[in-house]
Amino acid sequence: MTDRTFHPETLLVHGGTLRSQFxxxxxxxxxxxxxxxxxxEQAEARFTGESPGYQYSRFSNPTVTMFxxxxxxxxxAEVARATATGMAAVTAAMLCQVKAGxxxxxxxxxxxxxxxxxxxxxPRLGVASTLIDGADLQAWKDAARPETVAFFLESPxxxxxxxxxxxxVAAIAHAAGARLVVDNxxxxxxxxxxxxxxxxxxxxxxxxxxxxxxxxxGGVVLCSQEFLDKHLQTFIxxxxxxxxxxxxxxx
Ligand SMILES: Cc1ncc(COP(=O)(O)O)c(C=O)c1O
Numbered sequence: 001m002t003d004r005t006f007h008p009e010t011l012l013v014h015g016g017t018l019r020s021q022f023x024x025x026x027x028x029x030x031x032x033x034x035x036x037x038x039x040x041e042q043a044e045a046r047f048t049g050e051s052p053g054y055q056y057s058r059f060s061n062p063t064v065t066m067f068x069x070x071x072x073x074x075x076x077a078e079v080a081r082a083t084a085t086g087m088a089a090v091t092a093a094m095l096c097q098v099k100a101g102x103x104x105x106x107x108x109x110x111x112x113x114x115x116x117x118x119x120x121x122x123p124r125l126g127v128a129s130t131l132i133d134g135a136d137l138q139a140w141k142d143a144a145r146p147e148t149v150a151f152f153l154e155s156p157x158x159x160x161x162x163x164x165x166x167x168x169v170a171a172i173a174h175a176a177g178a179r180l181v182v183d184n185x186x187x188x189x190x191x192x193x194x195x196x197x198x199x200x201x202x203x204x205x206x207x208x209x210x211x212x213x214x215x216x217x218g219g220v221v222l223c224s225q226e227f228l229d230k231h232l233q234t235f236i237x238x239x240x241x242x243x244x245x246x247x248x249x250x251x
Contacts, residue, residue, distance in 0.1 A: 004073060008190060016069025018062050029245050030062040057245065059237045067248035068220065071210075074189040075202060077222035081236055082248070086185060086205020087113050088241035089219030093181055093203050094118070096235035097227075098149055100126025105143040105178070106152040107134025109162045114183060118152060134164035137172065144176035154183040161186075170198025179227075185209075201227060206247075218247045 006014070020028055035054045037043040045051035054060055068080040083089040094117055098104065106118045108131040118129045132139040134153050144151075151173040155164040166182060173180040181201040182194035188209045194202050204210060206218030221232060236242060 004076075006073075008074060011070060011073045015073040016066040018066050018069075027063065027066050027248070030057075031245055032061070033057050058240050058242050059233075061242075061245045063245035063248050064243045067206075067218075067243070071189070071204070071220050072222060075195060075222045076189075076193055077195055077202065078225045079228045080220050080222045081228065081232055082206070082243035083219040083221065083236070083241045084243055084247075085217045085241075086203070086207055086219040087117075089203045089205070089221045090114050090183060091117055091121075092232060092235055092239070092241050093201050093221045093223075094122065094150065094152065095125075096231040097179065098122065098125075098127045101147060103128045103130070103145050103148045104150050104152060105130050105132060105140060105148055107154065107157075107162075107164055108132060109134055109157040109160055110152075110154050111158050111183065111185070114152075114154065134162065134169070137165065137168050140169055140172045141176075144172070144178065146177075148176055148178045150179050150181055152181045152183070154185070155192075156186045158186050166192075166194050166197040166199060170200075173200075174198070195222070200224070216247050218243055 017027060034056055037046065042051065046053050046055045054062065064082050068082050072080040083092060104118060104122055104127060106129060119131065122129050130143040132143050140151065151169060153164045153169060155166055156162065170180045179200040180198065181203065182199040183203050184192060184194050185205045185208050202222040204220045206220055211218065223232060
């Protein structure tokens with residue numbers, strides 16, 4: 001387990017390192033779908049979640065765990081789950097917490113595919129959405145309804161660089177009984193930590209600055225252990241937007 005007090009520069013390189021029995025200096029790629037067990041009983045306990053450990057790489061994989069732990073350390077989040085792309089992260093973060101009849105409020109200045117999730121996909125599944133001017137704090141207050149479960153915003157926005165007051169919107173969301181989800185792709189956790197400003201869930205496209213070299217696609221959702229246990233882990237396990245272990249080898 002990495003020391004949370006390490007400087008960000010150190011966390012970027014060593015955060016989350018899980019060294020195997022071979023003592024490798026660089027992180028290993030665990031190219032495996034499944035894992036072995038000492039007994040059928042142990043396998044059963046792993047699959048039901050009664051005993052910790054890896055079961056199947058759609059659920060979790062040691063190489064991907066290193067990337068997740070590194071991102072959680074950089075963000076100051078309790079936990080992280082990596083995904084195949086940034087859009088898989090946004091889709092998982094939103095869909096895992098809603099059901100038909102719920103309502104979502106979002107800033108209208110969003111990356112185009114995120115607009116599709118909020119404006120087209122959620123309503124098709126019976127989740128109403130309202131798009132507002134993210135800079136207008138009164139608009140967030142006015143849009144909230146008793147059935148609002150989440151606020152969603154991006155700040156700075158890609159590519160128009162519009163800014164939203166994350167701290168103020170988090171307070172409005174919480175007063176309305178909703179969670180705030182922030183897409184922090186543009187700023188990265190090096191320059192802005194939305195959870196420290198009150199956000200409940202943070203999403204990234206790791207395809208952008210986090211890879212930094214234009215080589216691979218990736219995404220990550222950061223949240224509390226409670227949100228992971230209640231919403232996200234089951235969604236990722238059952239729907240499979242998981243990150244390939246090849247990806248953190250590049251990121
Ligand atoms: C703000 C923002 N959110 C989400 C995404 C989607 O990420 P990806 O292309 O990795 O699916 C992007 C990609 O440019 C983005 O800029």
